[in-house]
Amino acid sequence: MVSSQLFAPTKTNFQKSLHRQLLLPLSAPNVVPSEQVELDFSDVFGPPSLASNETSNGVCESMVFPADMSEFVYDDPEIVHSRSHSLVGPSSYKNQALKLGRLTIHETEDSLELVENVITQTIKEDQELSVTDLAKAGTICLEDFEVMKVVGQGAFGKVFQVKKKGTSEIYAMKVMRKDKIMEKNHAEYMKAERDILTKIDHPFVVQLRYSFQTKYRLYLVLDFINGGHLFFQLYKQGLFREDLARIYAAEIVSAVSHLHANGIMHRDLKPENILVDVDGHAMLTDFGLAKQFKEDTRSNSMCGTVEYMSPEIILGKGHDKAADWWSVGILLFEMLTGKPPFTGGNRQKIQQKIVKDKLKLPAFLSSEAHALLKGLLQKDPSKRLGSALKGSDDIKGHKWFRPINWKKLEAREIQPSFRPEIAGIHCIANFDKCWTEMSLVDSPVSSPKDNGDPFQGYTYVRPAASFLQRSSPLC
Numbered sequence: 001m002v003s004s005q006l007f008a009p010t011k012t013n014f015q016k017s018l019h020r021q022l023l024l025p026l027s028a029p030n031v032v033p034s035e036q037v038e039l040d041f042s043d044v045f046g047p048p049s050l051a052s053n054e055t056s057n058g059v060c061e062s063m064v065f066p067a068d069m070s071e072f073v074y075d076d077p078e079i080v081h082s083r084s085h086s087l088v089g090p091s092s093y094k095n096q097a098l099k100l101g102r103l104t105i106h107e108t109e110d111s112l113e114l115v116e117n118v119i120t121q122t123i124k125e126d127q128e129l130s131v132t133d134l135a136k137a138g139t140i141c142l143e144d145f146e147v148m149k150v151v152g153q154g155a156f157g158k159v160f161q162v163k164k165k166g167t168s169e170i171y172a173m174k175v176m177r178k179d180k181i182m183e184k185n186h187a188e189y190m191k192a193e194r195d196i197l198t199k200i201d202h203p204f205v206v207q208l209r210y211s212f213q214t215k216y217r218l219y220l221v222l223d224f225i226n227g228g229h230l231f232f233q234l235y236k237q238g239l240f241r242e243d244l245a246r247i248y249a250a251e252i253v254s255a256v257s258h259l260h261a262n263g264i265m266h267r268d269l270k271p272e273n274i275l276v277d278v279d280g281h282a283m284l285t286d287f288g289l290a291k292q293f294k295e296d297t298r299s300n301s302m303c304g305t306v307e308y309m310s311p312e313i314i315l316g317k318g319h320d321k322a323a324d325w326w327s328v329g330i331l332l333f334e335m336l337t338g339k340p341p342f343t344g345g346n347r348q349k350i351q352q353k354i355v356k357d358k359l360k361l362p363a364f365l366s367s368e369a370h371a372l373l374k375g376l377l378q379k380d381p382s383k384r385l386g387s388a389l390k391g392s393d394d395i396k397g398h399k400w401f402r403p404i405n406w407k408k409l410e411a412r413e414i415q416p417s418f419r420p421e422i423a424g425i426h427c428i429a430n431f432d433k434c435w436t437e438m439s440l441v442d443s444p445v446s447s448p449k450d451n452g453d454p455f456q457g458y459t460y461v462r463p464a465a466s467f468l469q470r471s472s473p474l475c
Contacts, residue, residue: 014054024334025469139461140210142219145173150438151431154188156180157217160440161224161428170425173210181218190218193287196264197222203412204255206275206285210461225283227276227420228430230335234271239338240418242369248274248414249332250396250404253281256328257392260321265291265299269327270308271334276430279414293320306350311379314351321379325395329376337362342379355379368400 029439145162152159156176163170181190197208197220210221227233230248234240240248252274259266266273268289275283289303299320312319312328333341341360342353359377361370375385375398386395396406406415420430428436 036394042058079182109210132248140212140221142212142214143220145171147173147440148211148426150440151428151437152435153438158438162221162427168425170224171221172224174222176218177214178213180220189288192290192292194218194220195288196290196292199262200259200264202255202258202283204251204284204409205258206237206283213255221281222285224274224425225277225424226283226422226427226430227278227280229272229285230274230276230282230331232432233276233418233420234334234338237418240335242336242366243446244417245332245335246401246404247409247414248282248335249328250401250406250409250414252284252328252331253395253401254394254406255282255284256324256408257288257396257397260324260392263292265321266324266327267291267305270323271304271331276420278422279412280413280419306347307343307352309351309400310381311355312381314345314355321383322384322387325376325384325386326381328395329373330378332369333373335387336365368398368402372398372400392414 021189033357039209144165146165147160147162147356150158151161151172152174154174154176157174157180160173160175160437161170178189181187185214194208194211197211201207204268206223206225208222210218211221212219252269256266256269264287266284266287266289268286269423273286275285277283282469291299293299298320300316300318302316304313304323304327308327308330310319310323313323330340339463342350342357344353359374361373365373372395376395378384383389384390385398388394395401396404405414423429
């Protein structure tokens with residue numbers, strides 16, 4: 001078991017249950033989600049991202065770093081509850097903050113009851129599928145699933161907990177509206193997400209089981225990971241100690257390394273896109289902004305979530321897989337300190353801090369953690385850890401990861417010291433009630449305005465049992 005020195009206990013620590021003593025517990029503020037909350041480009045598993053378009057809350061702005069200090073001691077580290085949203089679109093750094101709008105779900109009053117109408121709607125819509133997908137439609141369709149609960153909501157639709165009829169299998173069904181996708185000109189991103197998920201098989205990546213479409217919607221059926229996402233655990237519990245953060249970081253590094261080895265950049269790594277499974281392992285999800293790449297090419301898209309964007313993305317200089325390693329560094333910083341290193345103010349101020357401000361490292365972290373964070377958060381991508389010829393091997397070989405046996409890690413033989421409280425395969429306790437108490441309704445949709453079929457060949461059935469099915473009793 002990986003170990004590290006623990007902080008001095010406090011009165012609050014002794015009041016927590018045993019599994020919470022593995023973390024630095026913090027009480028979350030009493031935040032009431034707005035009914036008009038603006039949502040991520042990607043679907044959200046767990047609590048909503050409550051963000052203001054112009055300013056962050058007091059948590060972000062309360063911490064001011066002295067200009068002459070290279071390190072700063074956090075007397076009372078706090079979790080950030082104000083979050084930015086995933087963005088995509090070409091633009092320059094100087095005007096990006098002013099022009100990027102956020103995406104909002106607007107439900108109409110005459111909603112359709114999903115459970116009552118799903119079979120009728122499916123039969124009617126399936127008659128209008130493309131010839132290619134009709135040939136495959138007999139393998140899987142909406143009628144094969146029983147809808148149980150809403151567990152998330154995003155810019156293009158909702159995420160449901162579903163059960164495959166005739167089995168005990170529980171999945172997460174991501175439902176996306178074609179009209180919204182076409183309005184935002186995101187068809188290529190949606191197709192890329194499906195295509196990438198069909199190619200990835202890794203122990204720390206959520207797997208796609210099925211995909212299909214009807215006239216009005218796209219459907220992705222994925223492993224149901226019901227430990228909540230990493231932000232949910234940070235939100236509930238507090239920041240992670242180094243021994244636990246080391247395992248999570250190693251699992252994320254392993255997953256990202258696998259993506260890069262297969263020519264894929266994730267481009268939206270953040271705690272909301274890291275789920276925690278029944279055994280406490282980190283599971284990378286949401287490939288809505290992922291992109292396939294070649295080693296000698298760079299992408300010029302402005303995409304990602306502001307706090308996790310690399311300097312080269314913000315500056316519009318073009319980016320490659322090194323941008324993912326920057327985001328891994330931000331993730332690690334947040335796990336260890338409770339907040340990203342560059343926060344506060346509006347998007348433009350955050351972007352300026354990312355590009356110009358010196359990294360401030362808290363003194364309570366180990367020297368090895370300092371060294372790793374400095375390497376990953378190198379503003380020059382050519383000098384960033386993971387960008388040299390050895391690639392991710394330079395990260396895996398870093399002294400902070402010395403306790404990690406990477407072969408055992410990727411065989412899921414290293415057990416994190418934290419396990420989420422899960423009562424069984426149907427348990428939804430780690431999803432925020434603002435989702436799970438939603439009625440099972442789906443918004444009426446208009447027919448996509450595109451005359452062709454941009455989603456031809458979308459149907460997919462995973463051919464063999466995954467690693468999770470072989471290893472976990474709750475999958």
